[in-house]
Every structure is written in structure tokens, then in C-alpha cells.
Amino acid sequence: MSIMTQLEFELEFSQSEKQIAKYILNHGEEVLSMSVKELAKETYTSPATIVRLCKKIGLEGYNDFKIKYSAELQYDLHHTDRIDVNFPFSKDDSYPMICHKLSSLYQEVIADTIKLIDFTELNKIVDLLYPHQHIDIYGSGNSLLAAMSFQHKMMRISRDVNLRILHGEQVFMSYNSNSSRIAMIISYSGETNENIQIAQTLKENNTPIIVLTSVGDNRLSHYADYILNIGSREKIFTKIAPFASQISIEYLFNVIFSCIFQKDYEQNIQNKISYDKKNDFRHPLSSPVSDEIK
Structure with missing residues (x-):
């Protein structure tokens, strides 16, 4: 996660650390010109508390924080023409403007996600998933919507993707897992306690674990x-909806599916067309979206 996201998340922060985090988020670039003593004075805390907070979010100390926080702020400054992923439209935007802004958001998020893909890692993931018939997906909330779409696509190429949406069922599924199954865990923050518990159990059961999570150090990635x-x-x-994370997760699932599909491309195409012609009755023959049936 970015520094700003971690400060907003306030994972296991003390009251004093929360006070420091709020001050940094509210004052942005102004903090970069402050010494640790000056920031401590402004937040009614101590230099030791500030250093402890920096280490809690994976930094070496206050100087390391200033360097990396400055880089984040500079990135945002140099991309002012980009859509704000948290508030991609305003209360005064017209409907056409909202349409165009969301279109730009999709393009920007996918472009960002492509830059984050380690293609060597992707090859390993596809090679791992390809021969396996049983894949278990763990996650919660909006991430499961993208997972359900992935499940539906994978079913068409004879892959059994398991999802559990009732509370507690995913934990139970992890207890029943073993080395013959593959686990995929989706968590934007990488800090959800239930996902950490599930990951620990899967590790004990020697189940290979693929994680979809945000950039940076978090507990789940370990x-x-x-x-x-x-x-x-x-x-x-602080956002209208999880537009960006949802787009990014769905894109990654589509990439994984497409790479697996490609391995048996001709056979998968023929199987899908054959199945659809026999079983898909959604469109009358006169529909412009219907294929010509031979």
C-alpha cells in the first residue's frame, strides 16, 4: 500500500499515531519541510512516537518517510490531468461528463495495472493453474464480484473454481484444503484479519497461494x-466507490483466464461455440448479435 493509504487505514495505530497520521494527510507537502521535532510539536506528540509510526508502516525512520512521501506527492503533482480514482466525478458534472470521466478512469487504471505486472510471475501463475482442476478463491465484498465472473469463464474451459460467500465458510474451506488445491486470495489492503487467518491455515496445509493485493508491504503478502x-x-x-480496485482486479482475472484459454486455444474455441449453439437460446435467429448458425 502507498504511505497515504496506510496512514488512512490506521492499522493498529495508537491514539497519538492516529493524530500524527491525520495531520500528515491534512497538510501534505507542508510536512516535508518540518523536522521531526517540529512535527511532534504540531501534533502534540513526541519524536519517538513519530519514528515508531514510520516503522509501523514499513519505513526505516522519519527521513525515509520524507523521501518516500515526497515521491508519492510528486507523482500526484505530475499527474494532475489524471482522473481522481477516489472521486472521479463531482456533484456538478453533467451525465456526458461522468460518462467520459469513467471511460478515462478505466483506461488509466488498466494502464497502471499493466505496469505492475511481473510477467515472469504471471507465467509461473498460469503454469501453476493450467493443469489444476480445483481452484479456491478467498476474498470479501466487491472483490468477489470479479471472482464470480472469473468462475463463470473458467467453468467454460472445464475448471472448477470454488467460491464461498457466507460468513465463516471461507475459513472452513481453508481448513479442508491441501497441497492438491490452489488458493487465490484477493485483498486490496492485504490486512483483513480473516484473510490473514485463512492464509495461515492454507500455509499449514501446504496449499500454494496466489495473492492479488496492492503494491507495498502488507501482512498477507508474506x-x-x-x-x-x-x-x-x-x-x-475516502472514496465514492471501489471503482479503481474493482477494475484492476477484474482486469487481472481476465488476463489469467485469457492466458489459460490460449494454451488450448483452438479446442476451447470449438468447445465454446459448440456448447453455445446447442444451449444458448437468448437471441432469436433474426437478432443482429446472433452468429450465423450453419
Whole structure:
């Protein structure tokens, strides 16, 4: 996760650390000109508390924080023409403007996600998934919507993708897992306690784990055998909806499906066309979207 996202998330922060985090988020670039003593004075805390907070979010200390936080702010400054992934439209935008802004958002998020893909890692993930018939997906909320679409596509190429949406069922599924199954865990923050518990159990059961999560250090990534990164410009709480993370996750699932599909391309095409001609009755023969049936 980015520094700003971690500060907003406030994972296991003390009250004093939360106070420092809020000040940094509210004052942005102004903080970069402050010494640790000056920031401590402004937040009614101590230099030791500030250093402890920096280490808690994976940094070496206050100087390391200033360098990396400055880089994040500079990135945002140099991309002012980009869509705000957290608030991609305003209350005053017309409907056509909202349409165009969301279109730009899709393009930007996918472009960001492509840059994050380690293609060597992707090859390993596809090679791992290809021969396996049983894949279990773990996640919650909006991430499961993308997973359900992936499940539907994979079913068409004879892959059994398991999803559990009732509370507690995913934990139970992880207890029943073993080395013959593949686990995919989706978590933007990488800090959801239930996902951490599931990852620990899967590790104990020797189940290979593929993690889809945001860039940066988080607890879930420590359990991963393979990682694909989700675009990480989206905030945890301060946003209209999880537009960006949803787009990024769905894109990664589509990439994985497409790479697996390609391995038996001709056979998969023929199987799908044959199945659809026999079983898909959604469109009358006169429909312009219907293929010519021979």
C-alpha cells in the first residue's frame, strides 16, 4: 500500500499515531519541510512516537518517510490531468461528463495495472493453474464480484473454481484444503484479519497461494507464493466507490483466464461455440448479435 493509504487505514495505530497520521494527510507537502521535532510539536506528540509510526508502516525512520512521501506527492503533482480514482466525478458534472470521466478512469487504471505486472510471475501463475482442476478463491465484498465472473469463464474451459460467500465458510474451506488445491486470495489492503487467518491455515496445509493485493508491504503478502499487484491509488475509506480496485482486479482475472484459454486455444474455441449453439437460446435467429448458425 502507498504511505497515504496506510496512514488512512490506521492499522493498529495508537491514539497519538492516529493524530500524527491525520495531520500528515491534512497538510501534505507542508510536512516535508518540518523536522521531526517540529512535527511532534504540531501534533502534540513526541519524536519517538513519530519514528515508531514510520516503522509501523514499513519505513526505516522519519527521513525515509520524507523521501518516500515526497515521491508519492510528486507523482500526484505530475499527474494532475489524471482522473481522481477516489472521486472521479463531482456533484456538478453533467451525465456526458461522468460518462467520459469513467471511460478515462478505466483506461488509466488498466494502464497502471499493466505496469505492475511481473510477467515472469504471471507465467509461473498460469503454469501453476493450467493443469489444476480445483481452484479456491478467498476474498470479501466487491472483490468477489470479479471472482464470480472469473468462475463463470473458467467453468467454460472445464475448471472448477470454488467460491464461498457466507460468513465463516471461507475459513472452513481453508481448513479442508491441501497441497492438491490452489488458493487465490484477493485483498486490496492485504490486512483483513480473516484473510490473514485463512492464509495461515492454507500455509499449514501446504496449499500454494496466489495473492492479488496492492503494491507495498502488507501482512498477507508474506504468505504468498505468487503475487499479482492491484493498482494502488485508491484510498481505503475516502472514496465514492471501489471503482479503481474493482477494475484492476477484474482486469487481472481476465488476463489469467485469457492466458489459460490460449494454451488450448483452438479446442476451447470449438468447445465454446459448440456448447453455445446447442444451449444458448437468448437471441432469436433474426437478432443482429446472433452468429450465423450453419
